[in-house]
Amino acid sequence: xxxxxxxxxxxxxxxxxxxxxRLHDRIPGLVGEDARRAAVLHPPTMIEAAERIVHALDVxxxxxxxIDVPDGEAAKTAQVAARCWSVLGTAGFTRSDAxxxxxxxxxxxxxxxxxxxxxxxxxxxxxxxxxxxMVDAAVGxxxxxxxxxxxxxxxxxxxxxxVLCDLDTLTSLPLPELRxxxxxxxxCGFIADPEILSLIEADPAVAPDPAGEVIAELVRRAVQVKAxxxxxxxxxxxxxxxxxxxxxxxYGHTFGHAIEQHERYRWRHGEAISxxxxxxxxxxxxxxxxDDALAERHRSILASLQLPTSYRAGTFxxxxxxxxxxxxxxxxxxxxxxxxxxxxxxxxxGPAPELLEAAYADIC
Ligand SMILES: NC(=O)c1ccc[n+]([C@@H]2O[C@H](COP(=O)([O-])OP(=O)(O)OC[C@H]3O[C@@H](n4cnc5c(N)ncnc54)[C@H](O)[C@@H]3O)[C@@H](O)[C@H]2O)c1
Ligand SMILES: O=C(O)C(=O)C[C@@H](O)[C@H](O)[C@H](O)COP(=O)(O)O
Ligand SMILES: [Zn+2]
Numbered sequence: 001x002x003x004x005x006x007x008x009x010x011x012x013x014x015x016x017x018x019x020x021x022r023l024h025d026r027i028p029g030l031v032g033e034d035a036r037r038a039a040v041l042h043p044p045t046m047i048e049a050a051e052r053i054v055h056a057l058d059v060x061x062x063x064x065x066x067i068d069v070p071d072g073e074a075a076k077t078a079q080v081a082a083r084c085w086s087v088l089g090t091a092g093f094t095r096s097d098a099x100x101x102x103x104x105x106x107x108x109x110x111x112x113x114x115x116x117x118x119x120x121x122x123x124x125x126x127x128x129x130x131x132x133x134m135v136d137a138a139v140g141x142x143x144x145x146x147x148x149x150x151x152x153x154x155x156x157x158x159x160x161x162x163v164l165c166d167l168d169t170l171t172s173l174p175l176p177e178l179r180x181x182x183x184x185x186x187x188c189g190f191i192a193d194p195e196i197l198s199l200i201e202a203d204p205a206v207a208p209d210p211a212g213e214v215i216a217e218l219v220r221r222a223v224q225v226k227a228x229x230x231x232x233x234x235x236x237x238x239x240x241x242x243x244x245x246x247x248x249x250x251y252g253h254t255f256g257h258a259i260e261q262h263e264r265y266r267w268r269h270g271e272a273i274s275x276x277x278x279x280x281x282x283x284x285x286x287x288x289x290x291d292d293a294l295a296e297r298h299r300s301i302l303a304s305l306q307l308p309t310s311y312r313a314g315t316f317x318x319x320x321x322x323x324x325x326x327x328x329x330x331x332x333x334x335x336x337x338x339x340x341x342x343x344x345x346x347x348x349x350g351p352a353p354e355l356l357e358a359a360y361a362d363i364c
Contacts, residue, residue: 005216007223009139009159010231017139017163017223019216023127027053027100028060030125030162034096037063038125039088041111042102043071046129049169050102053127065091069103073265075110076145078154084114098123098161104130104177105137105269109152112143116158126160130173131181131215132270134165135188135222140230140249150325151257157235165219170210178208180270182305183252185218187277188225190298191248191337191345196221197301204304236327239347244337247328248345251337252277258322259311267308274307275363283359284338287348294342313364316357 004020018026031038038057042050047068054064067087069075088097099122101111108126115124128138144155170178182200189196199214199221200207206214229246232238238245256276260267281298284290299309328335330349334356338348 005220007220007227009227011141011159011234013159013161015160015162017165017227019134019165019167019219019223021166021168023164023166024049024052024056026162026164027125027127028057028062030164031057031062031098031100032096032123032161035062035098035123037065037091037093037097038100039065039067039084039091039093039098039114040100040102041067041069041084041107041114043069043075043104043107045071046103046107049127049129053100053102063091065093069107069110072104072106073146075106076152078145078147080110081114081117081145084110085118088114088118093118093122095119095122098125100125100127101138102127102129103133104128105133108133108138109142109144109155112141112158112160113145113155116143116156121158124158124160126163128163128165129169131170131178131210131219132184133181134170134219135181136184136226136249138163138165139223139226140246141234150322151261152327153325159234165223167210167216167219170215173210175208176268178210179305179307180268182207182218183270183274183277183302183307185222186301186305187249187251187273188222189301190277190339190342191251192225192228192343193221194342196225197297200301200305204301207305244345244347247337247347250328251339251345252280254323254326254328254334254336255279255319257326258319261322262315262318271308274302275309275311278302278309279311279359279363280336280338282362283336283348283351283355284340286355286358287338287351289338289340289346289348294339310363316360319360320356 126138233245
């Protein structure tokens with residue numbers, strides 16, 4: 001892709017997702033004219049990119065404050081958020097100052113949360129560096145941290161001022177992380193844009209190539225799906241009966257989040273969501289909502305990307321308990337995002353235990 005692509009997000013505060021190359025110079029502009037300081041939160045893997053951003057801020061007359069956070073899921077804790085607040089307080093961050101989140105989805109979730117909570121909300125710029133963060137985590141304003149009881153249980157909706165997806169950064173991303181990001185891309189294919197599935201099925205081996213044309217098209221399409229959904233239902237408030245808004249983006253996540261926590265975050269998010277999508281496809285098949293071919297398409301496309309499609313037997317009770325704290329639950333009723341057909345997401349509330357057990361047996 002030679003030119004930058006721009007996807008507009010028309011939520012409460014409209015902003016752009018820019019997908020392209022060498023985008024870091026745009027950060028000072030997004031941080032805003034009023035900002036005197038900007039904090040750059042990043043994991044150890046992103047130190048060189050962080051230094052470049054720090055330099056760009058500095059020459060623009062914005063005082064940079066670099067905040068090193070732990071890698072991956074270890075960043076999404078109350079303790080790490082509290083350390084960030086402490087740095088901001090010591091540096092005298094005011095409401096006109098800004099936060100930049102540079103890294104994978106774990107970092108952008110934390111950075112967005114710190115921006116949402118510092119002084120009840122300051123400007124936030126997302127600079128996702130993993131495929132998963134570009135296509136999903138950095139777009140849409142869901143920010144948050146985990147608690148010992150579950151995934152993403154504390155958070156806020158806080159939209160970024162802009163999102164910069166610099167495809168050049170994907171060249172250093174390890175292949176398993178690229179594959180993990182593709183799970184969320186496949187999710188967008190099943191819930192809204194089947195052309196994504198066709199593009200991957202045409203040649204699954206080229207999909208994760210960070211320098212390829214296909215990945216650029218997949219990023220654009222997945223961001224477009226996410227932008228469309230969050231523009232219509234930012235706060236995940238549209239859900240009447242089986243009608244569904246933002247909850248559609250949670251496809252595969254009820255079971256997937258339970259796996260992540262059960263595995264103490266040793267599975268990547270996309271890997272857990274991959275198995276979660278196969279589980280929920282089997283659930284929909286047993287409920288008579290989709291046919292065998294559509295359920296099988298989940299397995300085949302995810303397996304072709306070398307993503308997991310199964311899980312250990314003998315863990316259902318533990319996973320069932322973890323699913324109970326999913327944000328889609330109401331009282332004691334589990335609610336799953338299912339398909340009623342390709343690109344027709346809906347809610348299945350309170351499926352019978354036999355259906356859940358049959359779907360679990362299918363993935364063991
Ligand atoms: N807020 C949302 O809407 C949303 C959506 C999807 C996922 N998420 C969250 O995102 C997280 C998963 O994101 P992730 O898969 O990016 O995981 P991650 O942030 O843990 O990043 C994965 C690994 O890749 C490394 N990395 C990132 N960019 C790199 C690069 N360019 N080069 C080399 N290494 C790089 C990271 O340091 C880390 O080790 C989960 O916590 C998930 O819950 C949030
Ligand atoms: O943006 C959304 O909405 C999503 O559900 C996207 C998911 O891919 C993402 O993993 C999100 O963090 C899950 O949110 P949660 O509300 O289930 O914690
Ligand atoms: Zn996800």
